[in-house]
Amino acid sequence: MKKNFPTELVYQVFSLLIAFILVHGIYVTLVRPQASAFLKQEAVNMLANSAYVQQRSFYVVIKDYEQETSFILMLWAFSILGYKGREIFDQQRLLQHDLLKLPENLPIGAEDTRGIVERISSLPGKQSEWLLPRALLAAVERFSATGNVQSASTAARNVAESEGERMESELSIIRYIAWAIPSVGFIGTVRGIGDALGQANRAVEGDITGVTASLGVAFNSTFIALVISIVLMFFVHQLQLVQERLVLDSERYTESWLVRRLKS
16 A cells, blocks of 8 residues: 555645645635725725615635635645545445356355455456455455464454554544634634734724724634535545445455355
8 A cells, every 4th residue: 555655645735736726816816806896895885875784795705815725725625535535436336346256155165265366466456455355365365374264254354444444544634624724714813803903093093994804804714714614524524434334345245255155
């Protein structure tokens, strides 16, 4: 599995770069110009009519740097989720194939293990490194060495458990992003409240425009960050559920197609 790590690392770096370029481009060309035009029009309306109730705009809610950062992190996390989800989906499809290629209900003895090892090892590309082939291979090799069925079952289970722990640990980067997004929102809250306090003297004089704008930054950044975090955590838990199902299905496959047919 080590030789695949640089590929995934490069993918993560480039996906972060692409997410930054995409989101920043949208903010520069659409979000901030629209928010600025809306705020100017609202200021004109309020000057023309003292009873005018200021409206809200989605562009204004998401215009600040904290919201932009949150969207960049969200796209980055989704790209990583998609990468891992596709790999899990491909491994799930492998469960629909007969990797042993032996006659149905034929008992498997020690003399059959060499052919099984050769068939599993000859799987194309990365398939030989996936969970199911490695679990089958571990069980067959253990049975070939010991002649013990229980020992073969234990070997397959150990491979499945270690793979489950590995997949769980690889979700740490996504969990970090899911934690970082609300933190970015709280940074916006602190920045907005700090700016509002810095303009308290103007509020005392009767001009509360700056204070309200700063408080808007504080609340909007937290609101957007929390919404994104809720959505992201839903997909994280869905991916975790799919990974756990893959581990259980691989154990069931090994037990049904191999272990139960082994004959000492």
